[in-house]
Amino acid sequence: MLTKKQNLLETMNGGNPDRFVNQYEFLDIILEAPLRTRPQPGDIITNEWGITYSWPEGQLGPFPIHDDEHRVLKDITKWRDVVKCPSVEFSDERWAPAIEHANSVDRDDKYVTVFFASGTFEMTHNLMGMEDAMMALYEEPEYMHELIEFLTDYELRYAEQIIERIKPNALFHHDDWGGQIASFMSPDMFAEFFLEPYKKAYKFWKDNGIELIVHHSDSYAANLVPHMIDMGIDIWQGVMTTNNTPELIKKYGPDLTFMGELDSGVLDHPTWDKETIAEHVKKACETCGKHYFIPCLTQGLHFSSFPGVYDAATEAINEMSKKMF
Amino acid sequence: MSKIEEVKAHVEKGKSKIVPQLVQEALDAGEAPQEILQAMVDGMGVVGDKFSAGEIFVPEMLIAAKAMSKGVEVLKPHLAGDSGISLGTCVIGTVAGDLHDIGKNLVAMMLESTGFKIVDLGVDVSTEKFLNAIKENDNVTLVTLSGLLSTTMPAMKQSVADIKASGLTGFHVIVGGAPVTPEFAKEIGADGYSPDAGSAAVLAKKLVTA
Numbered sequence: 001m002l003t004k005k006q007n008l009l010e011t012m013n014g015g016n017p018d019r020f021v022n023q024y025e026f027l028d029i030i031l032e033a034p035l036r037t038r039p040q041p042g043d044i045i046t047n048e049w050g051i052t053y054s055w056p057e058g059q060l061g062p063f064p065i066h067d068d069e070h071r072v073l074k075d076i077t078k079w080r081d082v083v084k085c086p087s088v089e090f091s092d093e094r095w096a097p098a099i100e101h102a103n104s105v106d107r108d109d110k111y112v113t114v115f116f117a118s119g120t121f122e123m124t125h126n127l128m129g130m131e132d133a134m135m136a137l138y139e140e141p142e143y144m145h146e147l148i149e150f151l152t153d154y155e156l157r158y159a160e161q162i163i164e165r166i167k168p169n170a171l172f173h174h175d176d177w178g179g180q181i182a183s184f185m186s187p188d189m190f191a192e193f194f195l196e197p198y199k200k201a202y203k204f205w206k207d208n209g210i211e212l213i214v215h216h217s218d219s220y221a222a223n224l225v226p227h228m229i230d231m232g233i234d235i236w237q238g239v240m241t242t243n244n245t246p247e248l249i250k251k252y253g254p255d256l257t258f259m260g261e262l263d264s265g266v267l268d269h270p271t272w273d274k275e276t277i278a279e280h281v282k283k284a285c286e287t288c289g290k291h292y293f294i295p296c297l298t299q300g301l302h303f304s305s306f307p308g309v310y311d312a313a314t315e316a317i318n319e320m321s322k323k324m325f
Numbered sequence: 326m327s328k329i330e331e332v333k334a335h336v337e338k339g340k341s342k343i344v345p346q347l348v349q350e351a352l353d354a355g356e357a358p359q360e361i362l363q364a365m366v367d368g369m370g371v372v373g374d375k376f377s378a379g380e381i382f383v384p385e386m387l388i389a390a391k392a393m394s395k396g397v398e399v400l401k402p403h404l405a406g407d408s409g410i411s412l413g414t415c416v417i418g419t420v421a422g423d424l425h426d427i428g429k430n431l432v433a434m435m436l437e438s439t440g441f442k443i444v445d446l447g448v449d450v451s452t453e454k455f456l457n458a459i460k461e462n463d464n465v466t467l468v469t470l471s472g473l474l475s476t477t478m479p480a481m482k483q484s485v486a487d488i489k490a491s492g493l494t495g496f497h498v499i500v501g502g503a504p505v506t507p508e509f510a511k512e513i514g515a516d517g518y519s520p521d522a523g524s525a526a527v528l529a530k531k532l533v534t535a
Contacts, residue, residue, distance in 0.1 A: 056422060056449070060476060063424035130427045134384040135391065138339065179428070180503040181520065185382045265504050269475045305476075 003109045012234065012257045014291045019321035021259075021294040022314055024302035027113040027214065028105045029172055032097035033162055034090040035116070038062075048086035051126050060305045066129035073127045076136045076143045083127060083147065088158040095165050102166035111170035111212055114162050114205075117300075119175020120151045120197055121184075137185065137193060144193060152197040156204050163208045170212040171205050172237070174300055178219030180265075181242050187223050195227050202232035218264065218298040222248055229255045236260075238298045246287045253292035261288055264299040268309045274316075277309065281316035285324060295320070328354050329364045336368035336396065339388030344396040358403040362410055365393045369438035373523030383431065386522065390434040410440035412533050413466030413496075416458040417443060418450030421480040425473035428502060431522035432469060439526040441467060452487040459488070465496045466533045469525070470515075472502040481505070482513040489514050497532040501525060 002010060002018050008026040010017040039045045039055040039062045046052045052070040055062035068074075073082050102112045118126055124147060125133040136144050162168065178184055202213050215228065218238030225248060228236055239245050239260035249258055261284040267277050284295050295317050297304060304310040326334070328351035335344050344365075351361050372389040375381045415436050419429045426448050437443045444462050446454055459465050468488060472481045485498055499517040500510050510518030517532055519525040 054424065056424065058476075059422060059424075060474060066426075131387055131430060135387045137384050138388050182379055183382065185384055189382070189384065265475050
């Protein structure tokens with residue numbers, strides 16, 4: 001039996017995996033690493049960037065608040081005066097749990113993985129609100145380029161710190177680039193603003209020990225796949241069924257592995273059931289196949305919003321491995 | 326290309342710095358304000374169709390809406406009385422428990438461009454707030470509920486049911502958002518569903534002018 005890491009590599013390289021890679025099994029994500037303040041359910045917090053988030057009790061996650069009182073950046077031309085970069089340096093005490101976790105990982109079996117969120121695109125609209133951030137791409141492109149470069153530099157400085165501390169092998173990087181049926185911006189606009197900064201960032205991570213870049217965007221983004229490949233992404237996590245994943249695998253398989261196809265919005269809800277999950281897993285595995293594909297809920301971490309859903313998907317994937325391998 | 330055609334073309338391209346000047350030039354040339362407004366509405370219709378077809382994306386839709394809004398500012402003093410295009414008032418909001426606003430905002434912009442007066446209740450809107458807004462505003466012809474979370478679908482269902490059972494009349498209720506399907510919309514008693522902002526405007530106009 002192959003290790004989790006070997007099985008992943010066989011899957012990604014079109015070789016001989018002996019089972020499906022099962023969701024996030026190959027990543028050991030070091031969530032203890034310090035990054036920034038995150039809200040908990042029921043909280044309203046303001047983080048180190050000055051962005052205020054609300055996480056209403058009973059809801060699935062936090063939302064940035066963008067009314068006039070809370071929006072950080074109201075005029076992109078003033079971004080240098082307004083946007084203050086948080087420190088990326090943390091005390092030994094803050095790092096200790098992350099280092100302990102990283103040291104406990106069997107690196108022959110799994111990747112010690114950095115979790116990085118929010119990505120540069122998300123940061124622009126977290127700071128400005130979606131409408132302002134999107135319009136500024138047309139109206140004030142030079143300032144947007146500057147802001148994106150600034151945000152990328154922040155990521156690189158954080159990368160230096162965490163690479164030194166935990167010596168990770170993989171990066172799990174969040175940045176949602178679309179909604180359910182379309183990317184937020186055209187591929188050309190995406191290339192103009194985000195391709196080069198991402199190439200720079202992902203090259204830096206890879207030049208410093210990262211072997212695997214897993215990018216999360218639980219959305220439609222099929223039209224951005226060539227850019228994903230160009231910027232150095234190895235695995236796109238969060239690929240939704242709206243992308244026609246089997247076709248993407250045929251077209252781009254050797255260059256990119258697709259992780260998802262189990263839409264969390266459809267499967268992960270209060271009245272979920274095992275049978276429906278098993279049906280979706282079966283369809284995903286049969287239509288996407290054994291190579292360049294990892295069946296996984298589209299949620300951006302290794303758990304579900306409702307208890308039992310993630311485990312039910314894991315179990316169903318194991319069953320499909322028995323049938324198809 | 327006539328001045329009116331130029332106005333329409335520049336709205337479609339989202340030229341918010343040029344459109345006000347073109348509107349003024351069209352007025353100076355003696356074009357009827359109503360026709361200039363109609364040209365901008367038609368331009369936004371093209372934008373909505375292109376958005377629905379995946380030919381343009383969110384930034385293009387936003388700058389087009391802004392361009393139209395700038396044009397309307399110039400036009401407004403010339404639109405006496407009821408000579409503007411009015412499809413009535415639309416009450417819009419994201420349902421209780423859901424804080425997503427992008428989709429709802431895009432729909433509101435498209436509806437405004439089509440000729441609705443917009444009463445935007447924001448996000449996390451309770452049924453009571455929807456009902457109060459319907460009561461407090463004149464000529465409400467459309468109520469639009471948005472929701473992006475599967476967990477807030479029950480809230481959407483409840484709001485639609487309560488609005489329908491309230492005894493208030495004269496409006497259609499439409500719903501949308503990522504987890505909403507035409508089947509779900511029908512099941513909860515909504516009068517219409519659309520998958521995106523462009524087609525929401527088309528649907529809304531069709532419903533209120535039928």
